[in-house]
Amino acid sequence: MKKSFVTGSIKAIAAVAALTLLASCSSSSDSAAKVKACLALDTGGVDDKSFNASAWAGAQAAEAAGAEVKYLAATSDADYAPNIKKLVDEGCNIVIGVGFLINGAIVEAAKANPDTKFAIVDQDGKDHGPAGDQYPGAVIDNLQGIEFATNQAAFQAGYLAAGYSKTGKVATYGGLNIPPVSIFMDGFARGVAYYNTVKGKKVVVLGWDVAKKDGTFVGGFSDQAKALQISKNFEQQGADVIFPVAGGLGAATANQSMTGGKSVTIWVDSDGFVQAPQFASVLLTSVVKGVGTSVTAAIQSVIDGTFSATNYLGTLENQGTFLAPYHDLESTVDAALAAEVEQLGADITSGKVAVS
Amino acid sequence: MNKVSKLTPIQKRRQRGAFSLLFLSFASLIGFGILQKNTAPVTYKFVLEKEWIAINEWTLDSRTGSYGFSCAALIFAIWAIFQFRRNKKIQLQSALGGFAILMAFLCWAASGKMIPFTGLLQGALLLSVPLIFGAMAGVLCERSGVINIAIEGQLLAGAFAAGVVASLTQNTTWGLIVAPLAGALISLILAVFAIKFSIDQVILGFVINVLVIGMTNFLYKKLLIPYQNTWNSGPILSPIEIPILSKIPLLGPIFFNQTIIVYLMYLIVAVIHLSLFKTRWGLRTRAVGEHPTAADSVGIKVNNLRFRNVIFAGLVAGLGGAYFTVGAVGAFGKEMTAGKGFIALAALIFGRWSPLGAVMAALLFGFADNLQGILSITGTPIPSEFMLMAPYIATIIAVTGFVGRVRAPAADGIPYNRGGSH
Numbered sequence: 173m174k175k176s177f178v179t180g181s182i183k184a185i186a187a188v189a190a191l192t193l194l195a196s197c198s199s200s201s202d203s204a205a206k207v208k209a210c211l212a213l214d215t216g217g218v219d220d221k222s223f224n225a226s227a228w229a230g231a232q233a234a235e236a237a238g239a240e241v242k243y244l245a246a247t248s249d250a251d252y253a254p255n256i257k258k259l260v261d262e263g264c265n266i267v268i269g270v271g272f273l274i275n276g277a278i279v280e281a282a283k284a285n286p287d288t289k290f291a292i293v294d295q296d297g298k299d300h301g302p303a304g305d306q307y308p309g310a311v312i313d314n315l316q317g318i319e320f321a322t323n324q325a326a327f328q329a330g331y332l333a334a335g336y337s338k339t340g341k342v343a344t345y346g347g348l349n350i351p352p353v354s355i356f357m358d359g360f361a362r363g364v365a366y367y368n369t370v371k372g373k374k375v376v377v378l379g380w381d382v383a384k385k386d387g388t389f390v391g392g393f394s395d396q397a398k399a400l401q402i403s404k405n406f407e408q409q410g411a412d413v414i415f416p417v418a419g420g421l422g423a424a425t426a427n428q429s430m431t432g433g434k435s436v437t438i439w440v441d442s443d444g445f446v447q448a449p450q451f452a453s454v455l456l457t458s459v460v461k462g463v464g465t466s467v468t469a470a471i472q473s474v475i476d477g478t479f480s481a482t483n484y485l486g487t488l489e490n491q492g493t494f495l496a497p498y499h500d501l502e503s504t505v506d507a508a509l510a511a512e513v514e515q516l517g518a519d520i521t522s523g524k525v526a527v528s
Numbered sequence: 529m530n531k532v533s534k535l536t537p538i539q540k541r542r543q544r545g546a547f548s549l550l551f552l553s554f555a556s557l558i559g560f561g562i563l564q565k566n567t568a569p570v571t572y573k574f575v576l577e578k579e580w581i582a583i584n585e586w587t588l589d590s591r592t593g594s595y596g597f598s599c600a601a602l603i604f605a606i607w608a609i610f611q612f613r614r615n616k617k618i619q620l621q622s623a624l625g626g627f628a629i630l631m632a633f634l635c636w637a638a639s640g641k642m643i644p645f646t647g648l649l650q651g652a653l654l655l656s657v658p659l660i661f662g663a664m665a666g667v668l669c670e671r672s673g674v675i676n677i678a679i680e681g682q683l684l685a686g687a688f689a690a691g692v693v694a695s696l697t698q699n700t701t702w703g704l705i706v707a708p709l710a711g712a713l714i715s716l717i718l719a720v721f722a723i724k725f726s727i728d729q730v731i732l733g734f735v736i737n738v739l740v741i742g743m744t745n746f747l748y749k750k751l752l753i754p755y756q757n758t759w760n761s762g763p764i765l766s767p768i769e770i771p772i773l774s775k776i777p778l779l780g781p782i783f784f785n786q787t788i789i790v791y792l793m794y795l796i797v798a799v800i801h802l803s804l805f806k807t808r809w810g811l812r813t814r815a816v817g818e819h820p821t822a823a824d825s826v827g828i829k830v831n832n833l834r835f836r837n838v839i840f841a842g843l844v845a846g847l848g849g850a851y852f853t854v855g856a857v858g859a860f861g862k863e864m865t866a867g868k869g870f871i872a873l874a875a876l877i878f879g880r881w882s883p884l885g886a887v888m889a890a891l892l893f894g895f896a897d898n899l900q901g902i903l904s905i906t907g908t909p910i911p912s913e914f915m916l917m918a919p920y921i922a923t924i925i926a927v928t929g930f931v932g933r934v935r936a937p938a939a940d941g942i943p944y945n946r947g948g949s950h
Contacts, residue, residue, distance in 0.1 A: 219753050343905070349912055378905050388904040391916045395866035396857045397658065401651045402901050408647040409905055424857045431764060450761050 209234060209471040210264035211243035212256050212278070214271035218245055222419060222441055223463060227270045227293060230464030234471035241471075252277035260285050266474045268467055269293065272352065276304075282315040289479050291316040291470045293463060294352060297483060311481050316473075318466045320486035323359025324520050325459045325493040326415075327527040328513050329438050330363020332495070333413040334375040335509040336436070336456065343378040343411035345388040345402050347418035354380075356417040356440060356459060357387060359527055366516075366525065378411050390418055399424035407434045413456060416440065426451035436501065443496040456505075458496035462486050489521045537933075542612045549625045550605040552925075556629045557598035560636035561591065568640030593635030601628035641906035648902055649895075650782045653790070656894030657855070658683055658865070660793055661848020662872025663879065663886035664800055665711075668841035669718075670881055671804060672834045673817040675941040677733025678718050680869025681740035682842055685710040686849020688744045691860035692752070694762035694853065703762060703854040704788070704847070711846020712839050714740060719838040723831050726943035741863060748862050756859075764858045765789065789847070789855045796844060801883040813837060817937035820944040830944045845869075871919075878927050880934050889923070896922040 211231055213224045224245070231241040242264075244255040252274045259267045260281060266289040269278035275295045282290040283299070290312075291297070297317025298309025333342040344360050346353040357380040364377045380387035390398050399421035406414050407428065414429070415438040416422040422444070426437045430451065437444075437451065439458035444451060466486050473479040486492015495513070498505050519525040535543065570593060572586045604625035608618040634643055662679040669676035689710030694703030717736055721727040752760040765787040773784040804810040812833060815823040820830045852864050871893060879885025896919040904912050 386912045394863045396861050396864045408644045427857045
């Protein structure tokens, strides 16, 4: 009696297991034809209206080209490696890490899973050794780095700001003095300097010293009160175009532009007109980093079978970085200046003008 | 004066203060004066807008300025030493000396540049606003014997509530009304667990901070970002110009052309300071903070009073939190208090648990913070990473040089159980 009950249950379990196995086999064979592209996001989450959101939008754009897309968001730094493993185990053809914090985990996963393709946004995708100090790093065959020459668009923004300024003073500040931030500030300052050379003017850049590679920083990306005070200080020093490179802290500057009425703001990373429409009346333009475009391109290369470990570099030419439209402030930008900025973009692409 | 006898603590403090000043003056004379190679002039701009008399600009040769101010500081330091030997207060001399050293530093650091002096002070006040509110909340709690590590959480809760409510109603007044209540709610958690259940107050406060950060981050992600237009686009308070006072040169634009939150801050500081030292409530509060058993024996309900004061503290800190949103940028941002609650706590200790002392400490911190910002704009010989440490360095110098050993209220952090071992 007892024995037959046990065998009975074992049979039942076996039957269920077999069914499940069958079901899972059939479902995976369905999608085998499609390229499965998966994003491993950082802690910002998919709705951060910034980096992660752009990457996800780029992945969704690739859906039209016939990719199956999904993402996993991390709740803490400890989630990166497990999330990537989960995605690899699920049979993703390409796993894209979003954000430089996730870099270490992606590099390890790429080495451990040579059959899966990987990409990492905002990093060079090389193995720099256990201490991360070997430059240039070793190429990993199944890992593509995605980088952006944002200084190209920032250079244009600097030229525009210099031409737009009535007071002859423009300003920029950053969250922290780290390369992904300072590249914008440096491009901006050099753009202003280029304007001065071309036009024989003396527009001053506050907040970034090209020679010293140092300038004004908030010391983080969350202190809105400090960012607001820095913006006020810039206005008091006479700056009438301010370019904050501090993620969400740009809102503090745009606020000061609105309440003080003495300056306009240049948004960073994404088109501020779309992302922060409440500031539309003071946003001159935005220096956009095309995270979405780059992610779409990476997925497309897997679909086409052209994926390689050669890095993707977002430039003005491939729309990986660009200056957003002037939107509401279009009428205040001199047509000749707008044309010059446009031409400057072409000159940067052709190599006629060096941005660094 | 008996030279052989030991110095009293207060004399020791004066001695330390006077000699620190002397040392710093010498350092300033050598560092900013003698080693100074730059002679480009420094321009101080004193005018902001709309004052009666515009002391517009004042230009000074940088090396001469450094020498002059350093020498002035030396004179003040020597004066302070004389005062100490005559067993008199040295506050005035310290303040003047500190100011002179600061001016010498500015002459050195901003050589060839312009310093917007009025803007510098106005920004300093604004950066200290949340610190002052936080420190006042600390005074209320700790003077009655409850450690309040949760100031950060109270500020953040206030900022969140004010931002969201002001956005939903499109009315800053509602934001200002709700913010203190949010702070008080956080205080209620602190009060119940610390006073009723005698939980370790440091751990409790820390946990409350983590809770508030987690809650606000969660709501920010799930509510404020997807529904930004309704939930997170609050209006901002506009400054109120006080008729005659706002026209006073230098002081007017700094103190009397501010938002209602800043005026409320003046009021709260004054009320807390006076009540703590001049009223029955204040005497009782200090008594339960120093010696609850004695207070109990004369019929003061120790835990009731503590409970009430902790809730008051929440109201004050919550209102301070409103500064971050309706007082400054309108919209709420993730963890936007950025550790200000902990700096407020430091200001409280550095100010020796006295309301006015804490205000001074908070102002010093805000000043160093804004000075750093302005100097980084004009460009200085000091790297920006180092400049960002300025507020903390200023605090360390002030604490070690001038404040010396501080003593917390004797029963701070010790739960009171009637009849229990204490």
